[in-house]
């Protein structure tokens with residue numbers, strides 16, 4: 001059993017149905033094309049923060065098969081700068097080819113999971129085309145995260161807002177601390193979830209509940225978590 005703070009990730013150590021996990025590979029979206037290269041160049045113009053991937057090594061040098069992704073931009077509550085979007089893609093690409101992978105934990109540094117897109121970067125994307133390309137880029141990253149042939153857990157400590165809420169839906173499991181909160185705040189900005197989170201949430205909860213949650217920007221804390229989105233662990 002792996003302990004991470006007060007969370008116990010027993011299920012990461014369960015025997016994994018390798019076949020059904022590997023089948024996910026078959027539906028991977030295509031790799032970066034020329035448009036994506038141009039999008040990445042533009043995103044790298046919005047620096048700040050980092051996304052760090054650690055592949056867990058055991059003391060004898062053996063690979064345990066567990067990986068940790070840390071979203072790290074605490075000054076902006078782990079909001080995603082453009083550079084972080086590219087780093088997240090690189091992390092997913094590394095995990096796609098990690099032969100010994102079994103489990104992944106996604107978490108944010110400090111007291112926030114992730115506050116979504118960096119609003120400064122969003123405002124600076126001046127054309128509809130640029131904003132669409134950023135959304136498609138993140139949709140592709142999240143779809144690939146979800147389809148990794150390993151079990152993934154979003155460790156929701158603090159708030160997961162906007163794109164941060166969407167990120168939690170791209171993991172197999174969501175585990176919340178008592179301070180955890182998931183909220184699709186997009187409607188307050190006149191947006192729909194642009195990173196693919198509505199599709200992923202609908203897969204987890206069904207279309208009616210998803211519509212209610214997204215249209216209402218409902219705050220999902222651990223107490224109201226009985227809807228089946230995840231588990232709370234004190």
Ligand SMILES: CCC(=O)SCCNC(=O)CCNC(=O)[C@H](O)C(C)(C)COP(=O)(O)OP(=O)(O)OC[C@H]1O[C@@H](n2cnc3c(N)ncnc32)[C@H](O)[C@@H]1OP(=O)(O)O
Nearest residue numbers: 075076077079115116117118119120161162163164185194
């Ligand atoms: C895909 C579409 C999207 O994701 S759109 C983005 C949706 N996200 C949001 O609207 C979240 C906006 N942020 C908040 O509601 C609050 O900052 C939250 C996360 C609740 C944290 O509150 P609190 O702990 O009181 O901190 P604070 O508000 O003083 O913020 C600290 C500094 O961080 C910044 N920050 C926060 N979120 C973002 C963000 N998404 N993009 C850019 N900057 C962000 C704040 O502006 C603040 O900065 P500063 O210290 O005033 O310079």
